Amino acid sequence: xxxxxxxxxxxxxxxxxxxxxxxxxxxxxxxxxxxxxxxxxxxxxxxxxxxxxxxxxxxxxxxxxxxxxxxxxxxxxxxxxxxxxxxxxxxxxxxxxxxxxxxxxxxxxxxxxxxxxxxxxxxxxxx
Amino acid sequence: xxxxxxxxxxxxxxxxxxxxxxxxxxxxxxxxxxxxxxxxxxxxxxxxxxxxxxxxxxxxxxxxxxxxxxxxxxxxxxxxxxxxxxxxxxxxxxxxxxxxxxxxxxxxxxxxxxxxxxxxxxxxxxx
DNA sequence: CGATCACTTGACGTTAACGTCAACGTAAAG
DNA sequence: CTTTACGTTGACGTTAACGTCAAGTGATCG
Numbered sequence: 001x002x003x004x005x006x007x008x009x010x011x012x013x014x015x016x017x018x019x020x021x022x023x024x025x026x027x028x029x030x031x032x033x034x035x036x037x038x039x040x041x042x043x044x045x046x047x048x049x050x051x052x053x054x055x056x057x058x059x060x061x062x063x064x065x066x067x068x069x070x071x072x073x074x075x076x077x078x079x080x081x082x083x084x085x086x087x088x089x090x091x092x093x094x095x096x097x098x099x100x101x102x103x104x105x106x107x108x109x110x111x112x113x114x115x116x117x118x119x120x121x122x123x124x125x126x127x
Numbered sequence: 128x129x130x131x132x133x134x135x136x137x138x139x140x141x142x143x144x145x146x147x148x149x150x151x152x153x154x155x156x157x158x159x160x161x162x163x164x165x166x167x168x169x170x171x172x173x174x175x176x177x178x179x180x181x182x183x184x185x186x187x188x189x190x191x192x193x194x195x196x197x198x199x200x201x202x203x204x205x206x207x208x209x210x211x212x213x214x215x216x217x218x219x220x221x222x223x224x225x226x227x228x229x230x231x232x233x234x235x236x237x238x239x240x241x242x243x244x245x246x247x248x249x250x251x252x253x254x
Numbered sequence: 255c256g257a258t259c260a261c262t263t264g265a266c267g268t269t270a271a272c273g274t275c276a277a278c279g280t281a282a283a284g
Numbered sequence: 285c286t287t288t289a290c291g292t293t294g295a296c297g298t299t300a301a302c303g304t305c306a307a308g309t310g311a312t313c314g
Contacts (some may be wrong), residue, residue: 010290020291025272039279039292056231061188063270074242091243098232098239104183105229109222114161114220115201123211137260147261152302166262166309190300262292262309268302279292284285 004037007043016055026054029064031071060101070094133162134170143182156191158198177230197221232243 009020026032027041031054034041043051050071057067073090136147153159154168158181159250161168177198186192200217 008290009292013237019273021272021274023293029271041291058271059188060231060234060235061186065270070202074238081250081253082248084253088243088246088250091239091246095236098236101187102232102236104187104227105225105232107220108154108183109225109229111201112218112222112225116215119211119215123208123215126208126211135260136262146303148302148304151262168261185301192300231290258313259311260309260314262307264306264308265304266306267304270300273296273298274292275296277292278294280290281288283288283292284311 004045006045007048008068009043012043012048014052016051018055023051026051026064029068030095031064131172132176133172136168136170139175139178143178145182149179153178153191156195158191184252214248 007015009023013020023032023041032043032047032050034043034047034120036042053071053074054064054067057070058064062070069090073087074092076087083127134142136150140147140150147167150159150168156159159170159174159177161170161174163169180198180201181191181194184197187206189197200214200221203214
């Protein structure tokens with residue numbers, strides 16, 4: 001039997017190319033909650049996964065507290081029907097947001113391609 | 128012959144649901160450069176278009192100075208071959224960035240769909 | 255002609271997301 | 285046993301992107 005792997009703060013910081021300050025900040029914001037061995041933080045695979053989600057949210061330009069509510073949606077254990085329908089409405093909001101972003105991105109990519117085309121054409125006429 | 132339409136700061140702010148402060152801020156950052164009739168700003172269709180690009184960049188989570196360099200890429204009139212190849216490399220960087228974001232978004236959408244599915248299943252078992 | 259808009263500049267305030275010390279604990283290594 | 289490495293908690297600093305006054309200007313309306 002193998003003991004499940006854990007990480008120190010420096011190991012996680014290295015792997016994801018962030019600082020320990022960032023990790024402590026995320027913890028202070030309630031995004032992570034690593035185990036404590038005395039004073040020292042021990043990150044489990046679960047923390048690692050959450051961190052990856054946080055960083056993806058960050059790449060997408062979400063604020064940290066938005067990210068928290070999103071992530072909390074994922075591993076919530078919902079009880080009653082009211083909470084479930086509320087969660088579903090939240091999901092709808094998120095989906096709309098993400099789909100708007102996707103449209104924005106695809107528009108941007110199309111326009112980039114157009115600029116690139118003109119660029120290469122200009123380059124050819126220079127030769 | 129119809130005179131081309133222009134906008135006041137309030138009209139643009141209303142239309143795009145931002146404040147005049149935001150518009151002045153974008154101008155201070157070099158993102159917009161409306162005409163001046165005396166002291167007063169007159170926005171032309173060109174400014175309107177740039178504003179739309181800025182706001183799209185903002186929705187995508189870009190910083191304002193990134194947005195400026197991106198937008199400047201669009202309506203630059205490049206002369207020599209060196210600048211053209213440099214511009215092409217910039218375009219490549221942007222494209223990579225945007226494609227990463229698109230992947231992130233599609234992953235997020237997939238996971239959202241999964242959470243939604245489980246939610247609706249839970250709802251059914253409650254009935 | 256005084257009031258009311260719509261607009262202007264200037265300057266300081268605010269929030270988020272960390273950066274950057276300072277000062278301390280602790281465990282292994284020489 | 286002291287140095288070194290790695291970790292910890294404050295606490296204040298910084299930057300971006302505006303918000304929020306305050307105080308003034310110019311056109312128009314009754």
